[in-house]
Amino acid sequence: xxxxxxxxxxxxxxxxxxxxxxxxxxxxxxxxxxxxxxxxxxxxxxxxxxxxxxxxxxxxxxxxxxxxxxxxxxxxxxxxxxxxxxxxxxxxxxxxxxxxxxxxxxxxxxxxxxxxxxxxxxxxxxxxxxxxxxxxxxxxxxxxxxxxxxxxxxxxxxxxxxxxxxxxxxxxxxxxxxxxxxxxxxxxxxxxxxxxxxxxxxxxxxxxxxxxxxxxxxxxxxxxxxxxxxxxxxxxxxxxxxxxxxxxxxxxxxxxxxxxxxxxxxxxxxxxxxxxxxxxxxxxxxxxxxxxxxxxxxxxx
Amino acid sequence: xxxxxxxxxxxxxxxxxxxxxxxxxxxxxxxxxxxxxxxxxxxxxxxxxxxxxxxxxxxxxxxxxxxxxxxxxxxxxxxxxxxxxxxxxxxxxxxxxxxxxxxxxxxxxxxxxxxxxxxxxxxxxxxxxxxxxxxxxxxxxxxxxxxxxxxxxxxxxxxxxxxxxxxxxxxxxxxxxxxxxxxxxxxxxxxxxxxxxxxxxxxxxxxxxxxxxxxxxxxxxxxxxxxxxxxxxxxxxxxxxxxxxxxxxxxxxxxxxxxxxxxxxxxxxxxxxxxxxxxxxxxxxxxxxxxxxxxxxxxxxxxxxxxxxxxxxxxxxxxxxxxxxxxxxxxxxxxxxxxxxxxxxxxxxxxxxxxxxxxxxxxxxxxxxxxxxxxxxxxxxxxxxxxxxxxxxxxxxxxxxxxxxxxxxxxxxxxxxxxxxxxxxxxxxxxxxxxxxxxxxxxxxxxxxxxxxxxxxxxxxxxxxxxxxxxxxxxxxxxxxxxxxxxxxxxxxxxxxxxxxxxxxxxxxxxxxxxxxxxxxxxxxxxxxxxxxxxxxxxxxxxxxxxxxxxxxxxxxxxxxxxxxxxxxxxxxxxxxxxxxxxxx
Numbered sequence: 001x002x003x004x005x006x007x008x009x010x011x012x013x014x015x016x017x018x019x020x021x022x023x024x025x026x027x028x029x030x031x032x033x034x035x036x037x038x039x040x041x042x043x044x045x046x047x048x049x050x051x052x053x054x055x056x057x058x059x060x061x062x063x064x065x066x067x068x069x070x071x072x073x074x075x076x077x078x079x080x081x082x083x084x085x086x087x088x089x090x091x092x093x094x095x096x097x098x099x100x101x102x103x104x105x106x107x108x109x110x111x112x113x114x115x116x117x118x119x120x121x122x123x124x125x126x127x128x129x130x131x132x133x134x135x136x137x138x139x140x141x142x143x144x145x146x147x148x149x150x151x152x153x154x155x156x157x158x159x160x161x162x163x164x165x166x167x168x169x170x171x172x173x174x175x176x177x178x179x180x181x182x183x184x185x186x187x188x189x190x191x192x193x194x195x196x197x198x199x200x201x202x203x204x205x206x207x208x209x210x211x212x213x214x215x216x217x218x219x220x221x222x223x224x225x226x227x228x229x230x231x232x233x234x235x236x237x238x239x240x241x242x243x244x245x246x247x248x249x250x251x252x253x254x255x256x257x258x259x260x261x262x263x264x265x266x267x268x269x270x271x272x273x274x275x276x277x278x279x280x281x282x283x284x285x286x287x288x289x290x291x292x293x294x295x296x297x298x299x300x301x
Numbered sequence: 302x303x304x305x306x307x308x309x310x311x312x313x314x315x316x317x318x319x320x321x322x323x324x325x326x327x328x329x330x331x332x333x334x335x336x337x338x339x340x341x342x343x344x345x346x347x348x349x350x351x352x353x354x355x356x357x358x359x360x361x362x363x364x365x366x367x368x369x370x371x372x373x374x375x376x377x378x379x380x381x382x383x384x385x386x387x388x389x390x391x392x393x394x395x396x397x398x399x400x401x402x403x404x405x406x407x408x409x410x411x412x413x414x415x416x417x418x419x420x421x422x423x424x425x426x427x428x429x430x431x432x433x434x435x436x437x438x439x440x441x442x443x444x445x446x447x448x449x450x451x452x453x454x455x456x457x458x459x460x461x462x463x464x465x466x467x468x469x470x471x472x473x474x475x476x477x478x479x480x481x482x483x484x485x486x487x488x489x490x491x492x493x494x495x496x497x498x499x500x501x502x503x504x505x506x507x508x509x510x511x512x513x514x515x516x517x518x519x520x521x522x523x524x525x526x527x528x529x530x531x532x533x534x535x536x537x538x539x540x541x542x543x544x545x546x547x548x549x550x551x552x553x554x555x556x557x558x559x560x561x562x563x564x565x566x567x568x569x570x571x572x573x574x575x576x577x578x579x580x581x582x583x584x585x586x587x588x589x590x591x592x593x594x595x596x597x598x599x600x601x602x603x604x605x606x607x608x609x610x611x612x613x614x615x616x617x618x619x620x621x622x623x624x625x626x627x628x629x630x631x632x633x634x635x636x637x638x639x640x641x642x643x644x645x646x647x648x649x650x651x652x653x654x655x656x657x658x659x660x661x662x663x664x665x666x667x668x669x670x671x672x673x674x675x676x677x678x679x680x681x682x683x684x685x686x687x688x689x690x691x692x693x694x695x696x697x698x699x700x701x702x703x704x705x706x707x708x709x710x711x712x713x714x715x716x717x718x719x720x721x722x723x724x725x726x727x728x729x730x731x732x733x734x735x736x737x738x739x740x741x742x743x744x745x746x747x748x749x750x751x752x753x754x755x756x757x758x759x760x761x762x763x764x765x766x767x768x769x770x771x772x773x774x775x776x777x778x779x780x781x782x783x784x785x786x787x788x789x790x791x792x793x794x795x796x797x798x799x800x801x802x803x804x805x806x807x808x809x810x811x812x813x814x815x816x817x818x819x820x821x822x823x824x825x826x827x828x829x830x831x832x833x834x835x836x837x838x839x840x841x842x843x844x845x846x847x848x849x850x851x852x853x854x855x856x857x858x859x860x861x862x863x864x865x866x867x868x869x870x871x872x873x874x875x876x877x878x879x880x881x882x883x884x885x886x
Contacts, residue, residue: 165765166770238749
């Protein structure tokens with residue numbers, strides 16, 4: 001009998017040695033670490049959009065050809081309160097100040113088109129939309145295309161727009177400005193696809209991302225607002241990153257500031273406005289070769 | 302060069318025999334160039350004289366006069382593709398494009414396998430492809446086609462835009478024809494002339510971005526043909542043809558192109574068991590702990606053994622049952638057209654309690670948080686306490702509710718016959734309301750914060766779940782009463798136009814569609830990598846959900862208007878032919 005039980009005792013020891021991976025003792029979490037996890041699960045009532053923005057001409061350009069637009073409102077009808085926001089970033093190109101005209105016309109045309117479309121909703125809490133958001137965005141892009149071609153023929157502009165309704169964001173995109181989802185756990189994901197020649201070559205496996213970053217034609221776009229008669233924007237809807245931020249920016253930011261540094265600036269900043277200013281400063285510190293624009297959005301829910 | 306004339310052959314004076322006369326005027330000042338041109342012309346004559354194919358024009362004669370030479374060819378009644386593209390203002394259908402592409406592969410294959418020497422066409426482009434009155438392809442202009450001799454580097458010829466990179470270096474082999482065919486197809490499907498774009502930039506104009514009606518299978522075949530490096534394209538035109546046929550089969554259009562679809566099993570599918578009720582089965586069955594529970598219009602709900610269809614019990618109500626039962630805590634909940642919700646013990650088939658509404662119940666119940674929720678023709682959504690059998694509240698809407706409620710995050714989503722879609726919270730308070738133009742009989746489904754449902758107004762809607770805003774709308778051919786299902790970023794639904802649609806959830810783009818022979822009124826179900834859906838044509842279809850390719854179809858003798866239920870690799874489905882079938886998935 002005894003020997004029978006002894007076997008058991010010995011077995012335990014052996015288990016410890018072989019199955020060492022099963023018995024790892026980890027260090028206990030600090031109070032701050034535990035706090036960080038819990039604060040993320042805070043619930044906000046009413047759900048709200050918090051927005052910051054930053055711009056700079058940069059260090060190497062003599063004027064600014066980027067344009068931005070932000071609009072934030074809470075729509076409540078007595079039974080339901082939902083945040084609503086329109087955010088636009090446009091980066092213009094073309095000689096003779098046309099770049100500035102192109103991006104500004106695009107942004108103002110889209111903003112006014114959207115506000116006109118949403119005016120009945122803003123004016124009357126019981127009103128409803130007849131068209132879908134994606135249809136409205138498609139029409140807005142068409143209007144902007146017409147306006148840019150008219151105001152600054154031969155020029156072009158990128159456009160990255162975010163329409164936020166409730167917990168869904170509808171992103172409309174042409175060109176190489178970008179929309180990023182920055183999640184609180186450190187994941188920075190690019191949501192849009194650059195419409196640049198190098199990005200296409202990268203997708204086809206013809207060049208690597210590193211080669212793309214230094215490619216002599218990395219600024220060549222095959223699609224931009226104001227160019228060509230046939231224009232299609234990428235439009236998709238996805239849930240807003242929770243918890244986290246949505247960042248819309250021109251290549252003056254993403255071209256010189258890495259994903260890791262973006263996350264670092266956003267998570268370390270005291271508030272969302274400071275975060276934007278820090279991002280712009282970081283781009284300038286890295287040389288500021290182009291105009292810099294950034295809109296940072298958070299949905300607290 | 303020269304012109305092409307339409308002429309009449311006077312060797313046959315009693316009839317009008319039309320021919321095409323290709324003229325070549327040799328005005329080249331330089332002797333060397335003149336010689337080259339004559340040689341090319343003769344070459345065309347020689348090649349055509351030896352070829353015998355229905356897609357290649359016959360040559361009747363060749364002669365010269367002064368400094369001009371002439372080819373007398375078969376006259377082709379029809380138009381060339383370039384004219385067809387410029388004269389229309391819409392995209393060619395995928396079916397038409399694939400039809401033509403396969404014929405082009407046929408003739409190119411004929412040329413590439415020509416003995417004694419393979420012939421490379423080298424000038425494939427829309428203006429060299431004629432469509433005759435029977436809608437068949439005729440390849441014209443063999444002026445630069447030449448018997449291919451391996452290793453030869455000739456001078457650069459070939460039209461810009463459709464020619465592959467290596468042709469510019471004078472290194473074209475049969476692979477050049479593959480690229481040019483891909484370029485021609487690309488132009489046909491996107492209506493974007495490659496000669497107006499930077500060379501070799503097809504990758505910048507993805508076909509489906511310009512013409513989303515094109516299937517991803519076809520796009521993939523064309524992209525392979527358009528690879529920059531010849532080694533990455535199809536090894537032979539024969540393989541490209543196979544790939545085209547494969548793509549047509551996957552997208553279901555092969556049935557219309559070729560009539561020999563014999564491969565698809567219909568009769569070899571035998572059900573594991575069947576059970577006959579006394580009237581139509583219009584609602585879906587329920588699987589629960591080894592039992593199958595299904596209602597019929599014969600007023601009964603049946604409890605059967607799932608393994609062999611053996612009868613366990615039946616419970617009679619006073620009205621037809623057209624809905625799916627729900628289960629909770631060993632009890633089966635089912636609504637009947639006798640206005641009542643019946644709660645029956647799953648094992649014994651004995652009634653526990655019933656709940657009265659003031660209208661027929663055609664909405665399937667859902668149980669959540671100790672309550673059973675269901676709609677009724679009395680225009681209300683009822684919330685009944687499962688333990689007490691008493692109503693907690695009811696939400697009164699403007700029209701009968703036949704849609705099955707969907708419950709998520711303490712919100713209940715359901716549609717109504719008047720076209721309203723409601724989001725109500727657990728206290729019965731309205732959160733938001735959306736109005737479609739016609740009835741929403743289908744049950745909504747919520748995924749990732751978006752509510753999906755179809756309406757009889759022919760639109761399929763995606764709404765933002767918290768506020769009820771429309772994010773996108775997809776137009777189907779006819780109205781729909783089908784409840785959608787979701788997998789892998791794709792939403793699936795069907796409509797009265799007989800089509801099963803697969804739509805990408807984020808962008809509202811159709812990924813594939815499948816045409817059945819009659820209306821789709823039963824909801825599809827996804828199991829492993831297949832989608833199962835019944836149609837009013839009596840068949841249950843099993844398709845690959847990613848591509849829409851048909852795997853098998855099972856024929857019953859009556860319309861299938863309900864969703865099948867699948868458990869443990871067995872599909873259970875009811876039909877209007879009074880039977881419930883158990884099939885191997």
